[in-house]
Amino acid sequence: MTTNNPDNKSHCRPPSQDVNTSVNTAQDSSVDPMAGSMVDDWDFKLATLFSIFESTPEDVLRNALISAKGDLEQAIPLILSSSSHDSSHDSGHDSSSTGDYPRKKQKLIQPRLSAFLPSPASSSSSSLPSASSSLQKSSPSSISSTSTSSHSKESIAHLPSLNDRLRWKDSINDTSASTLTSSSSRPKPLVVYSPEDVAKRCPCTLIFNVLDKDLATRLLKVMLEDSETWNRNRWWLFERMVESPHKTSYFAERDDDMEEVAGWTYNGMKQDPPRRFLPEMDEAKLVIRRIVNDLRKTRTLHPYEDQGPWNCNVAAVNHYAHSKESVGWHADKLTYLGPRPTIGSLTLGATRFFRIRKVVPDAKNPDTAGQLISIELPHNSLCIMWPPMQEEWKHEIPPQATVTPHPISGTARINITYRFRREGFSPEDTPVCKCGVAMVLRCVFKNKANYGKYFYMCYGAGSQEGRTCGEFHWVDMEEKLRLISNRGKEQSTNTTLEEDRVQGSMSSVQNSNNDDELDLAKELEEDAELLDLPLDAITEDDLIE
Numbered sequence: 212m213t214t215n216n217p218d219n220k221s222h223c224r225p226p227s228q229d230v231n232t233s234v235n236t237a238q239d240s241s242v243d244p245m246a247g248s249m250v251d252d253w254d255f256k257l258a259t260l261f262s263i264f265e266s267t268p269e270d271v272l273r274n275a276l277i278s279a280k281g282d283l284e285q286a287i288p289l290i291l292s293s294s295s296h297d298s299s300h301d302s303g304h305d306s307s308s309t310g311d312y313p314r315k316k317q318k319l320i321q322p323r324l325s326a327f328l329p330s331p332a333s334s335s336s337s338s339l340p341s342a343s344s345s346l347q348k349s350s351p352s353s354i355s356s357t358s359t360s361s362h363s364k365e366s367i368a369h370l371p372s373l374n375d376r377l378r379w380k381d382s383i384n385d386t387s388a389s390t391l392t393s394s395s396s397r398p399k400p401l402v403v404y405s406p407e408d409v410a411k412r413c414p415c416t417l418i419f420n421v422l423d424k425d426l427a428t429r430l431l432k433v434m435l436e437d438s439e440t441w442n443r444n445r446w447w448l449f450e451r452m453v454e455s456p457h458k459t460s461y462f463a464e465r466d467d468d469m470e471e472v473a474g475w476t477y478n479g480m481k482q483d484p485p486r487r488f489l490p491e492m493d494e495a496k497l498v499i500r501r502i503v504n505d506l507r508k509t510r511t512l513h514p515y516e517d518q519g520p521w522n523c524n525v526a527a528v529n530h531y532a533h534s535k536e537s538v539g540w541h542a543d544k545l546t547y548l549g550p551r552p553t554i555g556s557l558t559l560g561a562t563r564f565f566r567i568r569k570v571v572p573d574a575k576n577p578d579t580a581g582q583l584i585s586i587e588l589p590h591n592s593l594c595i596m597w598p599p600m601q602e603e604w605k606h607e608i609p610p611q612a613t614v615t616p617h618p619i620s621g622t623a624r625i626n627i628t629y630r631f632r633r634e635g636f637s638p639e640d641t642p643v644c645k646c647g648v649a650m651v652l653r654c655v656f657k658n659k660a661n662y663g664k665y666f667y668m669c670y671g672a673g674s675q676e677g678r679t680c681g682e683f684h685w686v687d688m689e690e691k692l693r694l695i696s697n698r699g700k701e702q703s704t705n706t707t708l709e710e711d712r713v714q715g716s717m718s719s720v721q722n723s724n725n726d727d728e729l730d731l732a733k734e735l736e737e738d739a740e741l742l743d744l745p746l747d748a749i750t751e752d753d754l755i756e
C-alpha cells in the first residue's frame with residue numbers, strides 16, 4: 212500500500228486555527244479526554260511541566276504557569292524562552308534539523324513536543340510558513356531521515372505527532388501514579404496477562420495459541436517475507452509531512468472486497484488497491500471467524516452492530532521491526548466498518564504490550580476513567596475487540612525498552628487485524644465534504660447531550676497540508692441502518708436500488724446550517740483531532756480513510 216502523495220492536494224479553505232491554537236486544544240480541559248479528572252488540576256499541570264523541564268527550578272515553572280493563566284501551552288514557550296532552563300535539554304527546536312538530541316527522557320519527549328511549539332516569533336498563523344514552503348523545508352528532514360535511516364530510534368524520535376503529546380501525557384500520568392498520588396485522581400496503570408483479567412477490564416477477549424502451531428509459524432514466515440513490500444504511511448501534521456513508526460499494508464478476501472477497499476480513501480486520497488489474502492491468511496481467517504462467531508452467540512448484540520454473522524473480509528496488517536516501533540493512540544475508523552464493529556487482532560512473532568484506555572467515563576466505575584491498561588500479546592494470540600471498543604476506548608502499541616523476542620522473527624512483531632467491511636458503509640455510501648473528499652464517520656463520546664450520536668466530518672487535515680473545510684453532518688444511524696436493511700431485502704428480490712440509495716444517504720445526513728451546529732461541528736472536530744487522533748492513527752486503517 213502506498214502512502215499519501217503530498218503532491219496530490221485537494222484544496223480546502225484554510226482552517227481558522229493556526230498551529231498554536233491546535234496545540235492549545237491538547238491541553239484545553241474543554242476538549243481533553245481527562246477533562247474534569249486531572250487536566251484541570253493545577254498540580255497536574257505543574258507536574259506536566261516538571262516532566263518536560265526536569266532541570267528547571269519549580270518556581271520558574273510555577274511562575275510561567277501563573278503568567279500563562281494556567282494554560283500549559285502558553286506556559287511552555289515562556290519557560291523555553293526563560294534563561295533558567297537548561298537549553299541543552301529544552302532546545303525548542305526539532306532536533307532533526309540540529310542533530311542535537313536531548314538526552315534520556317527528553318530524547319523521546321522533548322523534540323516531539325517542541326516541534327509543536329510556536330517559536331516566540333510565530334505566535335499567529337500569519338507568521339507561520341506557508342504550507343508549501345513548509346513542505347519544502349520540513350519534508351527533507353522529516354521524511355528522508357525516517358526513510359533513509361530505516362528503523363533508527365532517531366527516526367522515531369523525529370516524528371512530531373498528536374499522539375506523542377498524548378503519550379507524553381501518559382508517561383507523565385504513569386509517573387504521577389507513583390509521585391503525584393496526592394494530587395492525582397487517575398488510577399495507576401495496570402498490566403494484565405490473563406484472559407480472565409482482560410475480560411474483566413475491557414470489552415476484549417484474549418485467546419492464547421489460537422492457531423495451530425504449524426499454521427502460526429507458516430503465517431508468521433510468509434507475513435515477514437511479505438512485509439518487505441509494506442510501507443510506512445505518510446501524512447500531514449501541522450504543515451509537516453510525517454511518517455508512521457511501523458510498516459503497514461491492506462488485504463482483502465475476495466474480488467468484491469478488493470474493489471471496495473480500492474475505493475477507500477484517506478483524506479480524499481485514493482490508495483493503492485489492497486492485495487488478496489495470502490493462502491495462510493485465509494486459513495487463519497477460517498479459525499478466527501469461527502471463534503468470533505461462536506463467542507458472539509454468547510453476547511448481547513448492540514442494535515447498531517451488524518446482526519448477521521461476523522465476517523472478516525478485510526485485514527489491516529502491521530509490522531513492528533523492534534521495540535521502538537509503535538502505533539499511536541487511536542480507535543479504528545468506523546467509516547467503512549460501520550458502528551460498533553468487531554475486530555480480531557492476531558499477534559505473530561515478538562511479544563508486545565497492547566495498551567488501552569477508556570475515553571468515555573464509566574458511570575459505574577468512575578475511578579477507572581482514563582486508566583491505562585497494558586495487555587501482553589504473545590505470539591499466536593488473538594485479541595478480539597468487541598463493541599464498544601472503537602467508540603469508547605483508544606488503543607496503541609507503545610514503544611518499549613525491550614521486547615520478548617520470537618525465535619523466528621526476533622524483535623519483529625506482525626499484527627493482522629481481521630475486520631468486517633460492512634454493507635451500507637461503502638465509499639458510495641460515504642458523503643463527500645466541501646473539499647470534495649470522503650468524510651469520516653465518528654461517534655460523539657464526550658458531549659453529554661449528543662452522546663452516542665454519529666456524525667460525518669471532513670477529515671482532510673492529514674492530507675491537505677493541515678487544512679480542513681470543517682464540514683460536518685449528523686447521521687441518523689437508526690434510519691441509516693433501516694435503509695441499509697431495506698436495501699438488502701430489496702436487493703435479494705432484485706429490485707434496483709439506485710434511487711433509494713441516493714434517497715437514503717440524503718435523509719440519513721442533515722446539513723448543519725445553523726451556527727450552533729457549526730460550533731458543535733468545530734468542537735467535535737477539535738475533539739476528534741485530540742481524542743481520536745485522526746492525524747496520528749498510524750495504521751493503514753487509520754490512514755486509508
Ligand SMILES: O=C(O)CCC(=O)C(=O)O
Pocket residue numbers: 527528529538543556565606607608626628750751752753
Ligand atoms: O498492532 C496491533 O496490535 C494494533 C494495530 C492496530 O491498532 C490497528 O491496526 O489498527
Ligand SMILES: [Fe+2]
Pocket residue numbers: 541542543606750752
Ligand atoms: Fe487499531
